Amino acid sequence: MATGRTHRPATRSRGIPEATVARLPLYLRALTALSERSVPTVSSEELATAAGVNSAKLRKDFSYLGSYGTRGVGYDVEYLVYQISRELGLTQDWPVVIVGIGNLGAALANYGGFASRGFRVAALIDADPAMAGKPVAGMPVQHTDELEKIITDNGVSIGVIATPAGAAQQVCERLVAAGVTSILNFAPTVLSVPDGVDVRKVDLSIELQILAFHEQRKAGEGAAAEAASAAERGGAVDAVDAVDMSATDADAPETGGGAVNRKGPDGDVPAVMPA
Amino acid sequence: MATGRTHRPATRSRGIPEATVARLPLYLRALTALSERSVPTVSSEELATAAGVNSAKLRKDFSYLGSYGTRGVGYDVEYLVYQISRELGLTQDWPVVIVGIGNLGAALANYGGFASRGFRVAALIDADPAMAGKPVAGMPVQHTDELEKIITDNGVSIGVIATPAGAAQQVCERLVAAGVTSILNFAPTVLSVPDGVDVRKVDLSIELQILAFHEQRKAGEGAAAEAASAAERGGAVDAVDAVDMSATDADAPETGGGAVNRKGPDGDVPAVMPA
């Protein structure tokens, strides 16, 4: 499903690789910092360092946007800030709603980096009637009943879901039905959406699990994987950088609460299948 | 830097692709749900749907772990839960510290999915003396002065940074010096760490920017990109799913507070470089 993507030679015009799009915000952040320090130009090398990538990658990324640099000199900071902002669609502002005002929802509502990038929190929505009217981040929480009206009245197209996992799919469907076409999902569930709707997920527990995986390797804890682990060390075990995060707010860790069906510390397998 | 990676033929043994590692937690989540419903076996097709990936990918992913399925039948749920947990290192438990107990730090501290996956919050640390001793998620916040002692005494190797961007690098250095080798960074800054230390970042504002990019395409808002946008629509514009999130807690949106140096709504460029 969702095949296609015209796959044009990608030489300028539309067709910026997804990997590049994901890095543009990083460049923008670094450029904004330079801009505030009134630095007029940067080389690909300097900017790459500031953004935490390598310079060849950065130059290739920028080449998809057009030729915005000057050979022998570098890139004009202000100009690039503008171009990237425009490419990302940050020259217009985006009203967003946050659904699920628990700990996480509140944290998001208070997040400063929001407004500074063209995003405006249009409303905070929660299903708990007791929350209704309570001010969070200087804004009264509204009840879920108002969801459709809020979306419509404010022309909201981006929704943030920070509800417990159990409520996420339902909230998602209401958002989509009301006109939202981009969703940032913090609930640890797979959301199913119709074509044309983007979902990005952020799952804290997934991030930690990935770290644990690498951590385990380093220590060479387990029985096997000694030489292998050592060989691996030479390079590449560090600076992963990628991400994914979530964190349902209140409770409902996806399904089932307490201890997972984890087996004993070792070989103590369910005694079913072979090895 | 960090080149290498032995690049063994990857046929079993060590050498699970990073992309596969990133999906294991997803499979684990889906399997745990099945396990709780006492489902004994699943086919790659069913599990793939539950995890939101396609079945070929899932089968290939599992093939890196070994041959844990039964042809004509599928996979034993309990057995797979165990194998994946072990592979991810979740059969041991990992003490973690959270540094920066603002809105976000508190949300993380309260996050249920933490404990249910072998992660144990060993301590909450904040630089604000006024926070010291205050209970958050049933645990007293400790002052930054105690950081090194806490890490050492608890054998912590995973740290979560949820401080404002300005403090992140310094906190990171102290964590690393004290023995932490894996860091989950919520502050919108690039952390520099020595080799052997893993950093994963989670940046909310980046996620939103990526959504905005796609959102902009859909609407075909801007002048150009009309036909292109339409062509694009056919497929692929949906269900991105990848991620990255952050959200500094308190304030300090990375650098500088208020309005970004965004230019006028259109062509109103800094009047520097050419087009």
Add this chain to the structure above:
DNA sequence: TGCTGTGAAACAGTTCACAGCG
């Protein structure tokens, strides 16, 4: 001369499609 922009090569990840086991 110094740094960008970009083909071409190398690598990583995904999808196809089917052999082969239970």
Add this chain to the structure above:
DNA sequence: CGCTGTGAACTGTTTCACAGCA
């Protein structure tokens, strides 16, 4: 016969290395 496991083809991304412009 059904479903796994996997080679092989393909698509996407990164890195290299250098031509060419300011």
